[in-house]
Structure formats: structure tokens, C-alpha cells
Amino acid sequence: MRGTVAIRSENLCRHYRMGETLIRAVDGVSLQVPAGEFVALLGSSGSGKSSILNLIAGLDRPTSGSVIVQDRDLAKLSREDLAKYRLYVVGMVFQSFNLIASMTLAENVELPLRFAEVERGKRDSLAAEALERVGLKARMHHRPSELSGGEQQRAALARALINQPKILLADEPTGNLDSRTGTEIMNLVQSFNQDLGMTVVMVTHERALAERYAQRMIFLADGKLVDDRPNTPSAVEPSLQGGRA
Amino acid sequence: MKIPDLTELALRNLRESILRNSLTTVGISVGVASLVAMLSLGIGLQQMASRRLMKSGLFDTVVVTSRRDARGMSREDERSGPTPGESRILDEAARSQIEKLPNVSEAYPDIRFATELRFEDKPHMSMISALPESARSNDAFEGMQGSFFSSDASPEAILQKSFAEELLGKTPRLGAPEPNVAELAKPLLGKELTMVYAQRATSTDDTAASSNPANEVMGASYSVVSREQKLKIVGVADLDPESMRGPTRAKVFLPLHLAESLHVMQPTDLREIARAGDQPVYSSISVRVKNPSRVQEVEDAIKKMGFTTFSILDASRGLRQFFAVLYAFLGIFGSLALMVASIGIVNTLVMAILERRREIGIMKAIGASDGDVKKLFFAEAGAMGILGGIVGVGLGWAIGQVINIGTNVYLKRQSLPPEHFWAVPWWLVGGAIAFAFVVSLASGLYPAGRAARLDPVQALRYE
Ligand SMILES: Nc1ncnc2c1ncn2[C@@H]1O[C@H](COP(=O)(O)OP(=O)(O)O)[C@@H](O)[C@H]1O
Numbered sequence: 001m002r003g004t005v006a007i008r009s010e011n012l013c014r015h016y017r018m019g020e021t022l023i024r025a026v027d028g029v030s031l032q033v034p035a036g037e038f039v040a041l042l043g044s045s046g047s048g049k050s051s052i053l054n055l056i057a058g059l060d061r062p063t064s065g066s067v068i069v070q071d072r073d074l075a076k077l078s079r080e081d082l083a084k085y086r087l088y089v090v091g092m093v094f095q096s097f098n099l100i101a102s103m104t105l106a107e108n109v110e111l112p113l114r115f116a117e118v119e120r121g122k123r124d125s126l127a128a129e130a131l132e133r134v135g136l137k138a139r140m141h142h143r144p145s146e147l148s149g150g151e152q153q154r155a156a157l158a159r160a161l162i163n164q165p166k167i168l169l170a171d172e173p174t175g176n177l178d179s180r181t182g183t184e185i186m187n188l189v190q191s192f193n194q195d196l197g198m199t200v201v202m203v204t205h206e207r208a209l210a211e212r213y214a215q216r217m218i219f220l221a222d223g224k225l226v227d228d229r230p231n232t233p234s235a236v237e238p239s240l241q242g243g244r245a
Numbered sequence: 246m247k248i249p250d251l252t253e254l255a256l257r258n259l260r261e262s263i264l265r266n267s268l269t270t271v272g273i274s275v276g277v278a279s280l281v282a283m284l285s286l287g288i289g290l291q292q293m294a295s296r297r298l299m300k301s302g303l304f305d306t307v308v309v310t311s312r313r314d315a316r317g318m319s320r321e322d323e324r325s326g327p328t329p330g331e332s333r334i335l336d337e338a339a340r341s342q343i344e345k346l347p348n349v350s351e352a353y354p355d356i357r358f359a360t361e362l363r364f365e366d367k368p369h370m371s372m373i374s375a376l377p378e379s380a381r382s383n384d385a386f387e388g389m390q391g392s393f394f395s396s397d398a399s400p401e402a403i404l405q406k407s408f409a410e411e412l413l414g415k416t417p418r419l420g421a422p423e424p425n426v427a428e429l430a431k432p433l434l435g436k437e438l439t440m441v442y443a444q445r446a447t448s449t450d451d452t453a454a455s456s457n458p459a460n461e462v463m464g465a466s467y468s469v470v471s472r473e474q475k476l477k478i479v480g481v482a483d484l485d486p487e488s489m490r491g492p493t494r495a496k497v498f499l500p501l502h503l504a505e506s507l508h509v510m511q512p513t514d515l516r517e518i519a520r521a522g523d524q525p526v527y528s529s530i531s532v533r534v535k536n537p538s539r540v541q542e543v544e545d546a547i548k549k550m551g552f553t554t555f556s557i558l559d560a561s562r563g564l565r566q567f568f569a570v571l572y573a574f575l576g577i578f579g580s581l582a583l584m585v586a587s588i589g590i591v592n593t594l595v596m597a598i599l600e601r602r603r604e605i606g607i608m609k610a611i612g613a614s615d616g617d618v619k620k621l622f623f624a625e626a627g628a629m630g631i632l633g634g635i636v637g638v639g640l641g642w643a644i645g646q647v648i649n650i651g652t653n654v655y656l657k658r659q660s661l662p663p664e665h666f667w668a669v670p671w672w673l674v675g676g677a678i679a680f681a682f683v684v685s686l687a688s689g690l691y692p693a694g695r696a697a698r699l700d701p702v703q704a705l706r707y708e
């Protein structure tokens with residue numbers, strides 16, 4: 001597993017045209033993420049973190065350059081194949097959880113299996129299993145509105161996990177949570193990385209969080225990659241090092 | 246996504262905004278109901294009309310006369326075709342030939358003569374006509390007192406109501422209420438009438454053949470014998486079976502076979518007897534066609550044989566045309582309501598897209614394809630269509646029942662027989678639901694396409 005490249009981007013650009021002005025949300029980013037690595041994408045608001053993550057997720061297409069995920073050049077996939085890629089290869093969680101309000105947790109979690117045309121019986125057992133993994137089995141018939149933010153994000157993690165993707169993409173997963181529940185979520189993400197061997201790319205603007213959990217940190221500013229370094233203890237401030245032990 | 250999943254999700258989504266979707270579905274129901282109501286009224290009316298017309302015998306009857314008989318029923322083709330001199334005689338051979346034509350169910354002679362009838366020793370004059378067995382089902386005998394002839398040759402008579410009045414010595418007064426047929430029939434049914442008539446004796450003298458038989462009448466060697474025939478009154482008809490014949494309409498009816506066997510002297514005999522020899526010669530023949538739509542063919546075939554024909558075909562053609570126009574008209578009006586309802590579907594689904602932008606974005610982010618999203622919206626449109634269709638057919642049927650019952654109550658008050666002018670055939674039930682489904686899917690076309698093309702990044706960007 002280790003040693004192979006899970007995600008690679010080359011001179012990746014995503015530009016938006018707003019009337020006369022051109023917004024370079026992502027501007028020539030080249031990076032590589034080895035399989036099984038936990039990478040944090042850091043940068044201030046508007047630096048292009050989400051834009052890069054959406055390009056890796058196959059939700060968006062680059063203006064130029066390429067994203068290659070597990071040897072697939074996403075720019076060359078059809079809309080149909082891109083949907084399949086999102087279904088089977090990557091799992092996503094968001095800052096705002098993005099559960100469907102009209103569905104119970106179990107239904108939310110098994111929704112990707114419906115798109116994958118998995119049979120009902122198997123769907124039920126897989127959903128129960130995934131919810132069990134995030135400690136929400138007892139709440140499976142509740143609707144998202146009946147749950148706390150942390151619980152909703154756990155359910156979202158269960159959903160991201162359901163098709164056993166190799167890559168987890170998380171866009172500020174703790175952004176809407178207090179630090180205690182944030183830690184819970186981060187521990188879960190870490191366990192996915194360590195126990196299931198998933199490659200994790202997490203967007204955050206909290207440097208402390210990245211330093212605590214990520215193996216590598218990529219810094220962005222104005223759509224450009226400004227720093228890319230491993231999260232070695234030497235790079236971490238002594239005060240935070242204790243928390244990691 | 247699989248169909249059961251699609252259906253389940255679609256129904257769930259419809260339940261989520263239950264009020265709006267119910268109202269949209271009601272809109273479809275009303276559209277379907279109006280379509281069903283309109284069309285079933287049209288179908289029912291046509292069925293009723295053709296039932297009536299078939300029974301009346303007006304539209305499937307061709308009257309055949311010889312071209313020699315200038316006073317016959319022929320009103321057309323008198324100047325074209327063979328001149329009277331070359332025309333054929335309308336005899337038994339011609340009758341059986343006509344009867345063997347395709348699409349002809351029967352051809353029977355019109356026997357019709359005026360003679361004296363004695364009832365309780367008082368003489369009465371009346372036009373008499375013979376009825377074939379098939380007249381039993383004729384509408385004109387609806388509401389008749391007594392019964393139709395027990396057999397085609399029995400010495401029985403059916404009277405028209407006005408003749409019954411005459412026999413009983415009741416003269417109809419102007420403005421007086423119509424006499425009740427049951428009252429008139431009571432003293433008459435089972436009573437005996439004596440018909441006095443002139444019998445044409447068989448002539449074997451063929452020297453009388455001439456190109457102008459009318460002038461030979463005096464010299465023709467045949468005899469006329471005065472005879473009497475006792476008839477039992479078996480029925481009194483309320484309606485006038487021969488109303489369309491005008492002054493020559495008969496008031497007394499005999500069974501056809503009986504009438505034939507009597508060899509009553511008829512006006513044509515004076516002119517045709519010399520040529521025809523033994524064979525009976527008819528002044529006119531009524532031909533019943535199996536299907537009113539074949540009247541033209543039969544008429545053409547008979548004309549080719551050298552006879553003059555008359556039918557109310559043109560009237561029936563006009564009627565069919567009328568119903569075709571009526572159908573189109575009712576159908577268009579019915580569909581209009583459904584079209585309006587379909588705009589409701591488009592509106593509801595476009596609203597749903599705006600409201601569910603985020604949901605669509607989420608589904609795409611977790612792996613839904615454009616096709617999945619499209620199918621989901623189609624399923625919602627289709628489900629509203631089918632539900633609306635089913636409810637609408639039920640509603641339309643109920644409306645029809647109410648109108649039918651209401652009208653029949655009215656008819657009963659007017660002491661008219663009940664009428665079934667409302668018909669919802671199964672093809673209309675299935676067709677209306679299918680039509681609602683198709684219209685709904687078509688309405689879903691634009692919203693579903695729009696939902697499928699939604700950019701997930703944009704959809705998820707804003708809270
Ligand atoms: N659809 C869009 N149209 C125009 N500008 C956009 C659009 N999406 C993102 N941007 C711009 O691109 C830049 C990067 O945005 P984003 O990737 O969301 O930043 P981050 O996630 O780091 O806060 C921002 O300046 C943002 O305004």
C-alpha cells in the first residue's frame with residue numbers, strides 16, 4: 001500500500017471568471033499524496049482549499065492541469081464515470097454534515113448503496129454495521145434534526161465509509177463543532193486512516209488540528225501551494241507536542 | 246438506481262411536501278376526471294344513438310323499388326340509369342337474389358294495402374302493412390301492450406294506438422292529453438277483427454304480355470275474389486312504427502307470412518301481373534343491412550341489378566361525422582384541463598428543485614449520477630401522474646354516475662324509460678391513467694433535466 005501514489009495533481013488550475021476579473025481559486029498546484037497518508041490542507045479562508053478538494057473529489061473539473069487519482073485522470077472521465085468514481089473511490093464529509101433532513105440516519109447512510117444498486121437486505125446490514133462503527137447504532141431510526149452536531153458528523157462519516165472507498169476527503173469536518181466533539185470526530189478519522197488504511201485529505205484552517213493528526217501539511221495561499229512539509233515533531237511547537245503523545 | 250428504490254424515494258419525497266404535491270395531484274385528477282367525463286359522455290351518447298338507430302331500423306334499411314313504379318319511394322336516380330322500360334320486375338326471384346348479397350341480413354316484401362276491417366260489426370278503413378319477424382326488436386314496439394305475433398303466420402294483428410281509439414269510438418280531441426295505451430288495450434286485447442280484402446286469383450294466361458301493362462288492366466285475364474280473414478288482436482302499439490311514412494302509414498300490422506299467404510290485391514298487381522305469371526310481384530322490398538356502414542355497398546349492388554333504392558344513409562353518415570367532431574371536441578376540452586394540470590407538475594417540480602438544490606448536491610457528492618437524479622424526478626412526476634390518473638378516473642366515473650342517475654330520475658318523472666347514456670369502457674380507464682402518466686412524465690422532462698445538470702459544487706456552496 002505505502003509507496004504507491006494515491007493522489008497526484010500537476011499544475012492544477014481552477015479559475016472562475018466573474019465578469020471582467022479572473023479569480024484564480026486554484027493556480028498551478030502540483031502535489032502528491034501517497035496511499036495511506038493523512039494529509040492536511042491548510043490556508044486562510046478563500047485560499048482555495050475547498051476548490052482543490054472538490055477537484056480531487058471529482059465534483060468539479062479543472063480549468064487546466066490534471067488530477068490523477070489511483071491512475072485515473074479525472075479530467076478525462078465522463079460525467080457518468082465521474083459519478084461512479086465519487087460513489088466507489090472517494091468518501092466525503094463536509095463542515096455542514098450534509099445529511100438529508102427527510103431521511104433517518106440509516107437511510108442517509110445507505111443512500112450511496114442505493115446508487116450502487118445494492119440489494120435491500122445487504123444495504124440494511126451494511127448501514128447498521130457502519131453506524132455501529134461510529135457508535136450510532138441506537139440512533140439509526142432518528143432523523144438528523146434529532147441529533148447533535150457531533151452525532152450528525154459521525155453519521156456523515158458512516159455514510160462516507162459505506163462503499164469502502166480508499167480515500168476520505170474531509171472539508172473542515174470539525175468546523176461546526178466544539179473542540180471536545182471535534183476531537184471525537186478527529187479520532188474517528190484517524191482510526192479510518194490507521195485501522196482501515198484509508199488515505200485522508202483533510203481541509204482545515206486550524207493549524208493545531210493539522211499538527212495533532214496529520215502526517216503532512218500542505219499550505220495554500222491565493223490558490224498557490226506555498227509550503228508542503230511532513231508533520232515531524234521538530235516542526236511542531238513544543239507546547240502542542242505533549243498533546244500528541 | 247433500481248425502480249423499487251426510485252419509487253420508494255419518489256413517494257417519500259412527495260410525502261415531504263405533502264400539501265403542495267397533493268394539490269398538484271388533485272390538479273391532475275381534475276384534468277383526468279374532466280377528460281374521462283367528457284369522453285364517456287360522448288361514448289355513451291354515441292352508443293345510445295346507435296343502439297336506438299339500430300333498433301329503429303332506419304339506418305340499416307334500404308327500400309328497393311322497381312324503376313317502373315314511378316310512384317314508389319324512389320326519389321333519386323330517376324333520370325339516370327335504365328329507362329323504366331328496361332328495368333327489372335321486383336319479383337320473388339329478385340328478392341331472393343338481393344337477400345343473397347353480402348352484408349344483407351334479410352330482404353322482405355313490403356306488403357301494404359288499404360282495406361276494410363270489421364270490429365263488432367262496424368266497418369273501419371285502414372292501411373295495413375306486414376311486419377317481418379325481425380321487427381319484434383324494433384323500438385317502435387317499446388311500451389306496446391300485449392305481445393308481438395306468436396308466429397310469423399298466425400292470424401293475429403297489432404294495432405296502432407290511434408286505430409284502437411277509433412275502434413273504441415273515441416275521437417282524439419285537439420289539445421287533449423295523449424290517451425293511455427294500457428287503457429285502450431284492455432278492452433281490445435284478445436278480441437277478434439275481421440279483415441275484408443280482395444284476393445288476387447292466380448292467372449295462367451300469358452297472352453296479356455305487353456310493353457305498357459297499365460293499359461291492359463281492363464283486358465287482363467285475372468279475377469279478384471272478395472275474402473274475409475279473422476284476426477286476433479294481440480297488441481296495441483303506443484308509438485307509431487311508421488311515423489316516417491306520412492299519409493301511407495299503416496295503423497294495423499299483420500305477420501309477414503300470413504300477409505303473403507293471403508295474396509291480397511296490391512296496387513302494383515294491376516300493372517305487373519301479366520308479366521309475372523305465378524310469381525308474386527312486389528311494389529317494394531325492404532332490405533336490412535347487417536351493419537349500417539355497409540348500406541352504401543348494398544345500395545350500389547342493388548342499383549346494379551336495375552332497381553331504385555332509397556335509404557337514410559346520408560343522415561347516418563352525417564350522424565357519424567357529428568360524433569367524430571363531438572369526440573374531438575370533448576377530447577380537446579378534456580385534455581385542456583389535463584394540460585393545465587401538467588403546468589402544475591412542471592411548477593411543482595421546478596419549485597422542488599429550487600428547494601432541494603442542496604439535497605441534489607449531496608446525492609451527487611456521494612455518488613448519484615445525472616441519470617439517477619433525473620430518474621428520481623421522473624419518478625416523482627410519474628407517481629403524481631399515476632395517482633392523479635387513478636383518482637381522476639374514479640372522480641370522472643363518479644361524476645358520470647351522478648349525471649346518469651340524475652338524468653334518469655328526471656326521465657322517470659317525465660314517465661320516460663330510463664336511458665344509459667354514460668359509458669366508461671375499460672380502454673378509457675386504462676387509457677386515461679396511461680395518458681396522465683405520459684403527460685406527467687413529459688412535464689417532468691424539463692425539471693428532471695434541470696435537476697440532473699445541477700452543479701453539485703454550487704449546490705453545496707451555500708447554506
Ligand atoms: N463558483 C465560484 N465563482 C466565483 N468564485 C469562486 C467560486 N467558488 C470559489 N470561488 C472563489 O475561489 C476562491 C477559493 O475558494 P475556496 O476554495 O472555497 O476557499 P477556501 O475553501 O480555502 O475558503 C475564493 O476567493 C472564492 O471566492
Ligand SMILES: [Mg+2]
Pocket residue numbers: 049050051
Ligand atoms: Mg472552504
